[in-house]
Amino acid sequence: MQMPKPRITDVAQVAGVSTATVSRALTQPDRLSEKTRQRVFDAIRATGYRVNRAARNLRTQRAGAVLVLVPNLGNPFFSLILSSINDVFAANGYSVLVFDSQQPNAADQVVSDYLFNGSVDGVITLDGHMSPTMGETLKNADLLRNVVFCCEWSDTLLLPSIRSDNPLGARLAVDHLVALGHRKIAHVTGPSDNILARVRRSVFEERCTHHGLGIAPDWIIPGDFTLSSGARAAERLITLADRPTAVFCASDEIALSLISRAQQAGLRVPEDLSVVGFDDIEIAGHVQPALTTIRQDRALLGRMAAEELLGRLQSDPSHHAVPISFAPVELITRNTTAPPPGR
Amino acid sequence: MQMPKPRITDVAQVAGVSTATVSRALTQPDRLSEKTRQRVFDAIRATGYRVNRAARNLRTQRAGAVLVLVPNLGNPFFSLILSSINDVFAANGYSVLVFDSQQPNAADQVVSDYLFNGSVDGVITLDGHMSPTMGETLKNADLLRNVVFCCEWSDTLLLPSIRSDNPLGARLAVDHLVALGHRKIAHVTGPSDNILARVRRSVFEERCTHHGLGIAPDWIIPGDFTLSSGARAAERLITLADRPTAVFCASDEIALSLISRAQQAGLRVPEDLSVVGFDDIEIAGHVQPALTTIRQDRALLGRMAAEELLGRLQSDPSHHAVPISFAPVELITRNTTAPPPGR
DNA sequence: CTGCGCGATGTAATCGATTACATCAAGCGC
DNA sequence: GCGCTTGATGTAATCGATTACATCGCGCAG
Incomplete structure (x- = not known):
């Protein structure tokens, strides 16, 4: 009943080119002549081809995904932040994984799991709990440069951090x-x-x-x-x-x-x-x-954190600065404050 | 400074076995003799090995991840559902991707993108908007069986659905x-x-x-x-x-x-x-x-949806029932209701 | 006319796991 | 002692893309 998923070779065959050309059409279209580029895109449309993420990820050694660690997903404070993080990464072709770090030590464990096995390229953690030993482990694998704190942060672990003042x-x-x-x-x-x-x-x-x-x-x-x-x-x-x-x-x-x-x-x-x-x-x-x-x-916090991480993922690895950015806060005077009684 | 990540061959070398054996130790430990299994696990610990997800996913043709489509991440109603979905999948070794489907048609697009390119094995959508044509497309690729509605659902597209009464x-x-x-x-x-x-x-x-x-x-x-x-x-x-x-x-x-x-x-x-x-x-x-x-x-809704999808991911593909489950609702009488004035 | 450079494209190695199949040793019945 | 089963392990093909390197053809300078 169902067709097997088309692979890059199928597209290549239909377009009458090599798989290398199809791949280039997808990743660096300007390196192809106008004519072949068109032929490839037509073939892609004709076959309904989608690149297989696992294959691409394996070859390029990137995941195209980031992890957001949320202390408590049920808390409405975080949801808007998550939403704006999501927007930034979606616009840049990244997927966003979320993890609720309720149970103690989950943060450490999850971050290192996902980073080590290559499920994600980076992490934004809204949870400031991360042990220095975990930080050490990550640093040894040069994975620490892709971790950014947002809202919360750690005193003992020096990492880029976006926070309110x-x-x-x-x-x-x-x-x-x-x-x-x-x-x-x-x-x-x-x-x-x-x-x-x-x-x-x-x-x-x-x-x-x-x-x-x-x-x-x-x-x-x-x-x-x-x-x-x-x-x-x-x-x-x-x-x-x-x-x-x-x-x-x-x-x-x-x-x-x-x-x-x-x-x-x-x-x-x-x-x-x-x-x-x-x-x-x-x-x-x-x-x-x-x-x-x-x-x-909150929207700004999420956006700043996402952009900071995005920049780190895309910049060259020698970029070692550890910025701390402060988002502005503001007193919103409504109706639950007044002079004390008897004044 | 940093070591290259250990691969399965490194573990095999340390343990003095073949990569096949290491792989089996990870995925079907009871097929190994007690002795070698121990040796392999020791080697894994010694090297700090983690399986590369992209490689595994490519080979097994699974993603070990699911997508949750949320109509509005900023809405606290959804966050708890997301949280319990997350719990179920985390306990079963799946990652959870989230996507905010605010903009119109995003739902369709995102679901088909992620399913088609193999980024995820299944989808739970809290957003009932899905066009019948998209449904058709997915069905043709036999991808529709891994989509579950939660809370909302579609009248025109018959899919498993977990909803409140x-x-x-x-x-x-x-x-x-x-x-x-x-x-x-x-x-x-x-x-x-x-x-x-x-x-x-x-x-x-x-x-x-x-x-x-x-x-x-x-x-x-x-x-x-x-x-x-x-x-x-x-x-x-x-x-x-x-x-x-x-x-x-x-x-x-x-x-x-x-x-x-x-x-x-x-x-x-x-x-x-x-x-x-x-x-x-x-x-x-x-x-x-x-x-x-x-x-x-909400916790129940999320859990039921997660378990339904999990069951579908693990069951044999001939399972074609399309269950609709109703979660109970309850009137919580507090203090905003009273007899009308003048009674 | 020759040769060089350059842009466009093809060939094939490669990423790191899983797994079908092959192999081998041990145990067992006759 | 022989052949067969069974369990444990190894060999190598495979998943589907990307990309270093090779090749080809064309234009242009000398």
Whole structure:
């Protein structure tokens, strides 16, 4: 019933040329005479030929694919980044593989698997967890030059990294609350082993100190970026004897569910409690009250990372610079922040 | 500086066996004697060997990869599905490619590209748009048997399909509102060319008729599943002279932003307006008031689709059944629905 | 007219695995 | 002891493209 797939020799036969010519028509069309080029393309159309990727990849020692490592595919923060990474690579003839790096050590394992066996030419990892020993292994095989961090990064492993200006973001958030008159500010953190969480927290503390604010230990509430951790944080916040009048959340998801839970408990936002998020996910502007937050340009982050990797894949291997690029962040003032009660 | 990647011959040399034996150690270990198998594995460890995927794929005529076509990667509804698809395939040694099928016709093009050139063994498409002519083309190459629809599907192209019980979902939503006493119910639709949108809308109309409710033309408000379309729908709803007391939204994103916009305009939810969504995305339970909605089991949908495709990839080609599986849906009653005002 | 250079095209080696088939040794029944 | 089966392993063809090198023909300078 079904025809066998046409191969390059079939096309060559139909066009009356050699396989070398067909191959050249595909990869370097200007090296052929107008006439034969036409004949080859006609033959390709006639036969319905598609180049076999595995064969091409084997011969050229390239995969034409990249891997994107996502800490949590279910998190809407990442989806838009993924989408713009996808756009850039699709436009350049690359396929995009994704992998969810939920389980610990998966990141390491997956990256090295895919790179070593040649499934992909490069990796963009949105997950900053990569062990130095893995980095060493990759470097020894000269595979490290095709790994780019996006959003997150590793302190111990020096690699190109595209990231938002997190310190600025945290500073904008805290300063905004201080400017409104808040003196008692809480912070709900991300996971303690997460680099973004650490940076945001340390800048939070630094700015509070800078403004002469005390930080009760209770006011640093551990979270993990997720909705449910935001709800839990709200429950702790509510019960505090000396309750903060504002809270800076390490992610929008934390902020949104914290608000919801706080409202359930009878607190009014922003009258009783001001809340600032981080990320500006799409829903943030579509709830009541609309969330004041720090915008990260996710599309830009994805695009920059993709272009950085693309450049490395195409440039000559001696290119050894390790750039760190910062994407701008911006305070988006909406309706979850106001002066503290009694002012 | 860097060693060349070890090949199978290197392993063979170290182990003192032939390449055939090494290959067998990897793919059918029980065909080797205990002793040689050990020797081979030792050699593999010693050399740091990884099989070259391109070579294996070329020889075996398989890709060890599948493609997932996502209508909109930025939409959180899809991310969890993607995640569970990823889990199933990762556990079975397959890679997962994703492609965002935003632009029209991309679906067709991408699916046929990837299948024809052997980049992937199969496709799960979350996008129901596939032209019958493309289906024909694929069928002629016997590639159609490795395509599975998930969530969405095509009316004109008979393919295995994993989907939620959408008619039931829509029925539960409408009946719930009717049971609360609503007689004037609006519906915000998805895109008119979307199969889910069409089903949900038609069941909505059917149930309204069944309950003897009139539907003013104004009460069917076009949307496209997105947040911004929900806000637009709210604006239209607000201005209606004969305003419905309840609205059934084709997606949670529509519902959430509709609520937000309606609240901004001074309407209270659920006192003045009841709202039911569809999907039960994670945030739905983490806003105030929490969204009443129809839950789709996204993880299950993804898993079922992945397992269906996996089965087809592994089963013998004579397997020609075209199953349609329905995942259960469930009404999640939260706080955006109540009896109509004045009751 | 000769020879050289150059552009267009063909020939055949090559990428790195898998696997059909060949070979070999050991075990077994008679 | 012989022939046959069976299990373990080796030899070499093969998958389908790319590309280094060879070849060919043509135009042009000398």
